[in-house]
Amino acid sequence: MLLRIVAEPPDQFARWVEQQRQAAAAVPTDSVAAAGRRVFLGTVCMSCHTVAGTIANGRLGPDLTHLMSRATIAAGTAPNTRESLLAWVRNPDNLKHGVLMPAMQIDDEYLHRARRVSPHSALIGGYP
Numbered sequence: 563m564l565l566r567i568v569a570e571p572p573d574q575f576a577r578w579v580e581q582q583r584q585a586a587a588a589v590p591t592d593s594v595a596a597a598g599r600r601v602f603l604g605t606v607c608m609s610c611h612t613v614a615g616t617i618a619n620g621r622l623g624p625d626l627t628h629l630m631s632r633a634t635i636a637a638g639t640a641p642n643t644r645e646s647l648l649a650w651v652r653n654p655d656n657l658k659h660g661v662l663m664p665a666m667q668i669d670d671e672y673l674h675r676a677r678r679v680s681p682h683s684a685l686i687g688g689y690p
Contacts, residue, residue: 564638585615586627
């Protein structure tokens with residue numbers, strides 16, 4: 563697992579902490595982003611992952627509320643890019659051997675819609 567240490571002045575750190583305490587972005591008004599949010603909340607993803615401010619309250623996997631603010635995914639094994647996230651959801655074991663997350667077997671059309679979820683709210687969001 564990658565451990566990244568960031569040293570910031572106290573006021574910047576306090577702002578970051580406050581941002582991390584915020585719930586996910588409100589329900590998107592953009593129809594594509596709204597469809598992506600429905601994909602995430604309509605699949606088994608929400609059973610294992612939490613996204614604050616939504617009905618997703620799983621505790622087995624990491625909290626994904628502010629996923630798009632992270633530089634990496636999979637405990638630091640891959641950059642947080644659209645391609646890495648799609649590969650991770652398709653088959654996490656390809657990126658991190660022995661991971662407990664199962665391959666989701668979600669079809670490409672569904673993944674394409676999911677990638678447009680609000681950038682602060684869920685799994686495949688935030689990329690144009």
